[in-house]
Amino acid sequence: MTNGNLYDANVCISCRERLEALPETISLTAGEFELLNRPQRAYSFAIPVRMDDGSVKVFNAYRVQYNNALGPTKGGIRYHQDVDFEEVKTLAFLMALKTSLAGIPFGGAKGGIQVDPRELSEGELERLTRGFVRAAHTFIGPRIDIPAPDVNTNSQTMAWIVDEYANISGAYEPGIVTGKPLELGGSLGRGEATSLGGAYVLDQYIKDSGLQRNELTIAVQGFGNVGRNIARILSGWGYTIVAVSDISGARYDEGGLEVETICSEKEGGCILKEAKSDAKHLSNEELLALDIDVLIPAALADQITEKNASRVKAKVILEMANAPVSKEADAILARQGTVIIPDILANAGGVIASYFEWAQNAGNEYWKLDEVNKKLREKILGAYTRVQERTLHNGYDLRTASYEVAVERILKAEKLRGNL
Numbered sequence: 106m107t108n109g110n111l112y113d114a115n116v117c118i119s120c121r122e123r124l125e126a127l128p129e130t131i132s133l134t135a136g137e138f139e140l141l142n143r144p145q146r147a148y149s150f151a152i153p154v155r156m157d158d159g160s161v162k163v164f165n166a167y168r169v170q171y172n173n174a175l176g177p178t179k180g181g182i183r184y185h186q187d188v189d190f191e192e193v194k195t196l197a198f199l200m201a202l203k204t205s206l207a208g209i210p211f212g213g214a215k216g217g218i219q220v221d222p223r224e225l226s227e228g229e230l231e232r233l234t235r236g237f238v239r240a241a242h243t244f245i246g247p248r249i250d251i252p253a254p255d256v257n258t259n260s261q262t263m264a265w266i267v268d269e270y271a272n273i274s275g276a277y278e279p280g281i282v283t284g285k286p287l288e289l290g291g292s293l294g295r296g297e298a299t300s301l302g303g304a305y306v307l308d309q310y311i312k313d314s315g316l317q318r319n320e321l322t323i324a325v326q327g328f329g330n331v332g333r334n335i336a337r338i339l340s341g342w343g344y345t346i347v348a349v350s351d352i353s354g355a356r357y358d359e360g361g362l363e364v365e366t367i368c369s370e371k372e373g374g375c376i377l378k379e380a381k382s383d384a385k386h387l388s389n390e391e392l393l394a395l396d397i398d399v400l401i402p403a404a405l406a407d408q409i410t411e412k413n414a415s416r417v418k419a420k421v422i423l424e425m426a427n428a429p430v431s432k433e434a435d436a437i438l439a440r441q442g443t444v445i446i447p448d449i450l451a452n453a454g455g456v457i458a459s460y461f462e463w464a465q466n467a468g469n470e471y472w473k474l475d476e477v478n479k480k481l482r483e484k485i486l487g488a489y490t491r492v493q494e495r496t497l498h499n500g501y502d503l504r505t506a507s508y509e510v511a512v513e514r515i516l517k518a519e520k521l522r523g524n525l
């Protein structure tokens with residue numbers, strides 16, 4: 106293999122495209138651009154797992170530490186059959202921007218294992234997770250790189266990571282991951298923090314726009330932890346949630362869904378299609394095209410693309426998933442006048458609360474729930490204000506303004522370190 110090929114293997118194509126799409130007013134030098142368009146470290150692992158039937162399967166896993174200028178890298182680890190190296194690089198890039206924008210002392214990272222977790226037993230998932238820690242333990246650590254939950258991983262996954270890391274190192278180190286159960290050094294409020302952060306941002310945006318909570322209709326796409334909790338919080342604050350969807354389809358009631366009932370049914374293991382409710386059945390695509398005020402994609406990437414963007418009627422999109430709107434869709438929606446509150450701002454509540462968890466682990470002192478939530482509100486609305494100021498000052502959309510603020514802080518740190 107030539108050096109040229111090795112060089113190419115490090116580049117993140119979609120990160121480069123995202124940087125190239127920035128307006129010329131955000132002028133990056135060639136060196137700054139080169140530094141930002143590739144991850145600092147990108148690992149790929151092959152993890153053998155003994156399956157319940159005695160056979161062995163080998164799973165592909167990735168961990169990408171995109172940029173650590175601002176501190177140890179930070180970001181979730183997801184289990185999904187479609188995970189690949191390029192996607193993990195892109196998500197790690199978004200994490201680097203997210204932590205920078207949030208003003209917390211972390212760089213950005215992401216991990217992923219290519220697996221459909223529904224096809225594995227609990228025991229197989231545990232062995233896979235422990236296998237990942239054995240493969241990656243020298244590259245992670247509370248002052249190096251700190252994983253957390255993401256798509257299809259949760260506090261149980263984090264508990265296995267803490268335990269396997271302790272088995273290897275011989276010492277209990279809860280700050281190795283965040284999103285842990287409370288008994289293992291987790292933080293109050295971490296489970297709902299992504300949703301609560303997004304709700305704070307949306308609510309502030311609505312206030313700033315001179316609108317009233319009870320006048321607005323909202324649809325939530327994706328009914329996992331993030332989707333369910335944001336539906337609950339916003340409906341508790343007086344917003345009307347008219348539609349929600351999961352992988353089985355959507356339910357819609359133009360007068361407003363009974364959010365608590367539908368959430369409890371889902372938490373009891375019922376898919377939305379089978380939930381006992383008078384609400385109408387819709388497809389996911391129909392939900393995306395509803396005539397509503399706010400659309401909240403809270404599932405996976407690339408849900409709104411050039412194929413369906415022109416059908417979106419919502420006036421505001423709150424990106425609770427990472428990268429739910431494709432680059433092409435972004436341009437179509439801008440022409441339609443749809444306001445997008447971007448992922449690196451809207452869903453930063455999770456990593457902000459992870460920072461609080463990590464700080465509590467380091468100080469061995471644990472905070473009350475209202476203290477966590479108050480600090481979360483301050484941090485995320487601080488980021489929102491920085492973005493809004495930039496929007497007003499430079500006439501940017503919210504995504505461009507968020508990127509500019511985030512990129513500036515990373516580059517400042519790189520310059521101070523002498524790397525630029």
Ligand code: GLU
Binds near residue numbers: 182252254
């Ligand atoms: N997976 C979450 C995210 O995408 C949280 C990451 C973290 O807490 O480190 O922001």
